[in-house]
Amino acid sequence: MRHKLFASILLLWLLVSVFGPLLPLTPDQIDLPNILAGPGIEHLLGNDELGRPVLDRLIMGAQTSFLVAIWVVAISAVCGTMLGAFAAYSGGIMDLLLVRIIDVFLAFPGILLAIALAGVMGPGIDNVIIALSIVGWVGYARLARAQVLSLKHRDHISAAIALGQGRIPIVRKHLLPLIAAPLIIEATFGVAGIVIAEAGLSFLGLGVQPPAASWGSMIRDGARYMLVAPHLVLAPGACIMLVVLSINLLGDNLRDRLDVRIG
Amino acid sequence: MNTGYIISRLSSALLVVVGVVSIVFLLIHLVPGDPVEVMLGESAHAADREALRAALGLDLPLLQQLFNYFHGLASLDLGQSLHSQRPISNILADRLPATLELAVYALLFAVVIAIPLGIIAAVRKGSMADVGAMGFSMLGVSIPNFWMGPILILIFSLWLGVTPVSGRSGVESVILPAITLGTALAAILARMVRSSLLEVLNEDFVRTARAKGLPESKVIWRHAMRNAWLPVITLMGLQLGTLLGGAVITETVFSWPGLGSLLVESIQKRDYPVVQGCVLVISLAYVVVNTLTDLVYAAIDPRIRLGEDG
Numbered sequence: 001m002r003h004k005l006f007a008s009i010l011l012l013w014l015l016v017s018v019f020g021p022l023l024p025l026t027p028d029q030i031d032l033p034n035i036l037a038g039p040g041i042e043h044l045l046g047n048d049e050l051g052r053p054v055l056d057r058l059i060m061g062a063q064t065s066f067l068v069a070i071w072v073v074a075i076s077a078v079c080g081t082m083l084g085a086f087a088a089y090s091g092g093i094m095d096l097l098l099v100r101i102i103d104v105f106l107a108f109p110g111i112l113l114a115i116a117l118a119g120v121m122g123p124g125i126d127n128v129i130i131a132l133s134i135v136g137w138v139g140y141a142r143l144a145r146a147q148v149l150s151l152k153h154r155d156h157i158s159a160a161i162a163l164g165q166g167r168i169p170i171v172r173k174h175l176l177p178l179i180a181a182p183l184i185i186e187a188t189f190g191v192a193g194i195v196i197a198e199a200g201l202s203f204l205g206l207g208v209q210p211p212a213a214s215w216g217s218m219i220r221d222g223a224r225y226m227l228v229a230p231h232l233v234l235a236p237g238a239c240i241m242l243v244v245l246s247i248n249l250l251g252d253n254l255r256d257r258l259d260v261r262i263g
Numbered sequence: 264m265n266t267g268y269i270i271s272r273l274s275s276a277l278l279v280v281v282g283v284v285s286i287v288f289l290l291i292h293l294v295p296g297d298p299v300e301v302m303l304g305e306s307a308h309a310a311d312r313e314a315l316r317a318a319l320g321l322d323l324p325l326l327q328q329l330f331n332y333f334h335g336l337a338s339l340d341l342g343q344s345l346h347s348q349r350p351i352s353n354i355l356a357d358r359l360p361a362t363l364e365l366a367v368y369a370l371l372f373a374v375v376i377a378i379p380l381g382i383i384a385a386v387r388k389g390s391m392a393d394v395g396a397m398g399f400s401m402l403g404v405s406i407p408n409f410w411m412g413p414i415l416i417l418i419f420s421l422w423l424g425v426t427p428v429s430g431r432s433g434v435e436s437v438i439l440p441a442i443t444l445g446t447a448l449a450a451i452l453a454r455m456v457r458s459s460l461l462e463v464l465n466e467d468f469v470r471t472a473r474a475k476g477l478p479e480s481k482v483i484w485r486h487a488m489r490n491a492w493l494p495v496i497t498l499m500g501l502q503l504g505t506l507l508g509g510a511v512i513t514e515t516v517f518s519w520p521g522l523g524s525l526l527v528e529s530i531q532k533r534d535y536p537v538v539q540g541c542v543l544v545i546s547l548a549y550v551v552v553n554t555l556t557d558l559v560y561a562a563i564d565p566r567i568r569l570g571e572d573g
Contacts, residue, residue: 103275104282107550108542109508112526113286116542119530120293122301196407200512203409204527216409223413223516227421237410245405 003253006246013243017066020059027056028211036229046231049221054235060213061236065243068129068198069191075133077187080140085171085179087141088148098141105138111197118206125208128201132194143186147179181258188254192247199240215240268561276554283550287543288332291319291535302345302533315345319536341543342536346529351540355522359544361431362521365514366506368437369445370499376449381456382483388461396453403450408509412443412516429518436517444513448502455498459491466490493564500556504549 016023031051039046045054087098105113117131151157152175160170201207202216210217215236222232294301299312299321316322319342320331335341341351384396419439420428427436463469464487472486473479511523518524522541529537 100278100282103279104286107279107283107553108286108546109504109506109549111505111508112511112542112545115508115511115526115530116290116538117293119526119538120290120535121295192405199407200409203512204515204530206530216407219410219413226413226417230417233410233413233417237407237414240407240410241402241405244407245401248401248405 003249006249009242009246010250013062013066013246016059017063020063023059025053025056025059027052027060027213029053036225036232038229039231045235046229048218048232049225049229054218054231057213057218058215058235058239061215061218062239064125064202064208064212064214065195065198065240068125068132069194071129072132072136072194072198073187073190075129076136076190077140077183079133080137080142081144081176081179081183083137084141084144084146085148085175086167088145089152089167089171089175095145098145102138102142102145105135106142108135110135111200114197115201115204115206118201123206123209125212128198128207131201132197136190136194139186139190140183143182144179147182148175151175151178185251185255185258188247188251192244192251195240195244195247199236269558272554272557272561276550279550280547283546284333284336284543285329287539287546288329290539290542291321292325294535298535302535318343336543341540344529344534344537346532346534346537351537354525354537355540355544358520358522358525361519362507362510362514362523362545364431365437365440365444365510365519365521366503368441369448369506369510369513370503372441372445373448373452374499376445377452378456380449380453382460382488384453384457385460385464386479386483393457396457400450400454403446403453406446408443408447409512409516411446412439412513415439415443416517431520440513440517440519443516444506444509447509448499448506451502452495452498455495456491459494460487463487463491493560496563497556497560500552500560503552507545507549 029052031047031053034043034047034051036049037043037047037051043053043055045058048054048057083098087095114131114135117134118127121127121131148171157170157174160174165173198207199214199216199219202214203220205217205220207216208214218236219233222229222236226233291298297312299316299319300307303311303315313322320328323331339352341355343349344351344354347354380396380399384393387393416428416439419426425435426439430436460483469482469487472482477485510521511526513519514521514523515527522545526538526541526545529535529541
């Protein structure tokens, strides 16, 4: 029951993110008579400080968070896994170098470096994706490296080497499928982390720029009117919390089912 | 603890510090286009641009700039703020105590909440208390601090009027920021205390302690918890970075005058040398804490030493 509820929330997030642009929404339409109006029949979640419908802007924000999360996790997971897997398989100086680079990146509190990078590169969704990917690849690289190190001396790898297979086919065909499960789980939790990080950067004014909406920027703008229109803060925050909670539960569930221990 | 381990750990920390300083140095070179033009604006005079370029050392070869940056750091010279013209080290020194105060209170809050919660959840595994504690844990990591902060302000400052809305003025002003910053850590720690204690509770020595007729509180505190601390301490060290990173947003929400809000203010003012300084100090603090955590860990657990644990 509980899992169905959270799966439905994730499905809804996915659907409104993918099909949102097809809906007849008016997220940017200023409606001065309805400034800070509370939830009602015409506008289910009320209107913001410019009279724009909060529900429509939430859907627009869902698209932003989904887009950023998918891009960042895809870029980080692919780059991190490739680097980690090849370095571990090759060993020697390459592996040593990667370990040192990982150590340095891990020395930065992740969100701090992302804030500094996004701040220096300038606001915008592209720079948010770049900043979060620069920070995000490290976790996947570390995990892929550790997994490959524990697998590379197995018999089937020795057999592949004896058959004359090259480094790339061995990693791609014989190692990646074996390390996929923990990486999928890492990526699942990664999506939750990126949803919060994107909203955090947008809250600081470093994410999407007006009139585009992000759940984070909606909270920042709504905080000024909290006493008279708390729905402006409550609605986007509840969306972030529900999506992140659902993803975390999905991750927990996947971890139990695939019987993987990461740590 | 053997000195070989200490030297090895410290030298690897030193390498990390060199890497951190290099990345922070390169930060200013990530500015798209000409960083000087971005800082001064397009309408600035050519002479002003050249003056700033020379002041920042951007007219020198990159390696020379890096060397100068390290050289300046050695004498705690991080340059000057472009906005206030004050030495950056002085600005950071003014703001550091507020961030440390917030981090300490947040850590205190996290520990006070997490340890009893984790112990109750482990001792009464499967009960309603366990479900509730783990529910709190799951919620704690899912609630973003930039949402929790405004909600706490709404309830406790605006509706009940028991805490200040923002700023740093006395102990009561740190309560809401510390709760906001510490909740996620409390959630993670509670989970770790629970799982760590559950593992220890199945050990033979705990059964022996119970068989001796010791009261359950003594079994938990004197025997089980003493062995369950190690992963909890390590996690606390590792999570301190997240705490310091999270402080950037929490300080902004509560206008807390620490390094985090200085970082955001400096980004808004395009005062990039100060941005560099903030990132550097927070990251170096993190490296120091992590190194100390490793050393403490090795000191209290003889199994965890370089070469012995592979």
